Amino acid sequence: MSETSPTPATGLSGDPVPGTESTRVVMDADRIARACARMAHQILEANRGAKDLMLLGIPTRGVHLAHRLAAAMADVEGVAIPTGSLDITMYRDDLRRQPTRAVGHTHLPGPIDDAVVVLVDDVLYSGRTVRAALDALGDIGRPRVVRLAVLVDRGHRQLPIRADHVGKNLPTAASERVRVRLEESDGVTEVTISRPPGSIAADSPADPADFSEEA
Ligand SMILES: O=P(O)(O)OC[C@H]1O[C@H](OP(=O)(O)OP(=O)(O)O)[C@H](O)[C@@H]1O
Ligand SMILES: O=c1cc[nH]c(=O)[nH]1
Numbered sequence: 001m002s003e004t005s006p007t008p009a010t011g012l013s014g015d016p017v018p019g020t021e022s023t024r025v026v027m028d029a030d031r032i033a034r035a036c037a038r039m040a041h042q043i044l045e046a047n048r049g050a051k052d053l054m055l056l057g058i059p060t061r062g063v064h065l066a067h068r069l070a071a072a073m074a075d076v077e078g079v080a081i082p083t084g085s086l087d088i089t090m091y092r093d094d095l096r097r098q099p100t101r102a103v104g105h106t107h108l109p110g111p112i113d114d115a116v117v118v119l120v121d122d123v124l125y126s127g128r129t130v131r132a133a134l135d136a137l138g139d140i141g142r143p144r145v146v147r148l149a150v151l152v153d154r155g156h157r158q159l160p161i162r163a164d165h166v167g168k169n170l171p172t173a174a175s176e177r178v179r180v181r182l183e184e185s186d187g188v189t190e191v192t193i194s195r196p197p198g199s200i201a202a203d204s205p206a207d208p209a210d211f212s213e214e215a
Helices: 029-046 061-077 128-140
Strands: 022-027 053-057 083-085 116-124 145-153 165-169 177-181 190-195
Touching: 022 029, 022 165, 029 061, 029 145, 029 165, 029 190, 053 061, 061 083, 061 116, 061 145, 116 128, 116 177, 128 145, 145 177
Parallel strands: 053 083, 053 116, 116 145, 145 165
Antiparallel strands: 022 190, 177 190
């Protein structure tokens, strides 16, 4: 597919209808599969194999992505990589503002002490979810190393957090919204970017160094 497939609400002229959200697909299922395969190789290379690796996905879509990465890594290494989930709900820093969140599920496939834990999430934005994940992990044990793999890094960090493995660096405006949908939870696999009515496209990223192009 082309990099971007514009799918805005359009009038008869083909121009976006004023006052409507414009959405385009930035990754389709094939691109997402290729990004996962590439990240799986990178994780194995960085770790010099599968030894001590554990993948922990952040619910919801991070868990599905962790299983996709594990499957791709099993294809390469011929071994099952322990894969689980890490709920971060009670560690969020906006709990007081939004106290009514459903608590997710933590499943550890083994002891995390001395493991090389790879946290997996779908989108990296402010970094607050990952900060919460690190706090959650710290209450469980002491991994030897913690790394971060995300499908999309859209920039605009509010904390000093960087991903080790990125499927796609996607420059965005702060007003835009990136949505990852996966077959496992959404019935379709794609990444879209939506621009609210009246806003302009990608404004200046918070940290231009975040946007070295991956693929
Ligand atoms: O870097 P951050 O600013 O923390 O944003 C990234 C997080 O935002 C989304 O989760 P969200 O809390 O929107 O819930 P969801 O997983 O239900 O979509 C996404 O799944 C990431 O976990
Ligand atoms: O655009 C965004 C920002 C945070 N989390 C998302 O999933 N998308």
